Amino acid sequence: MSKRLTILGIAGSLRKASYNRGALRAAQQVAPDDVKIETFELDAIPAFNQDNESPLPAIVTEFKAIIRAADAILFVTPEYNYSVPGVLKNAIDWASRPYGDSAWDGKPVAIMGASPGMFGAARAQYHLRQMFVFLNMYPLNRPEVMIANASERFDDGGNLTDEDTRQHIRKLLKALAEWTRQLQKAQA
């Protein structure tokens, strides 16, 4: 078997029973054998302040090292006011700095998102895709994982209970692993 890939999963919610953190836990449970999903919680990342880029806060330096060590990134985003929650954008901004030393550069990336509404955080996901252009990340186009009507698919603790959704997430992870290996081969 080829080398096991490390995917870094980052959920854009701090909420205890978060649907999106639950979707990320489900991803860890259904990941194919050749994939290991590590996670990073955003609680300790401070509010971005460009005055504090040099030196970076220690937690941001640690975050950037974890991003760099990963083969690929999986963002799991809620939708706030039709866009990406501030905590996630804040973390993305930190790890992109200082200019010229972004940890995101050249990383394969996939997105999923959950919302109690009808669109499964689709609008936030497309805003994230726009960020990947400047960040020079390589997004997986399909499958898209937009988990709508989340209150029917997760329990009160934020655990994903819907089997179809779990299988859809597994498909995304398989596609991300294949995409990552293709890019690694092309860069070798």
Ligand SMILES: Cc1cc2nc3c(=O)[nH]c(=O)nc-3n(C[C@H](O)[C@H](O)[C@H](O)COP(=O)(O)O)c2cc1C
């Ligand atoms: C400030 C705020 C704005 C929101 N805006 C949207 C929105 O634009 N679209 C949507 O589908 N849900 C919206 N919601 C509802 C969230 O989808 C819901 O709170 C969801 O549970 C957040 O994700 P989480 O469970 O992972 O924390 C919003 C919630 C908050 C707190």
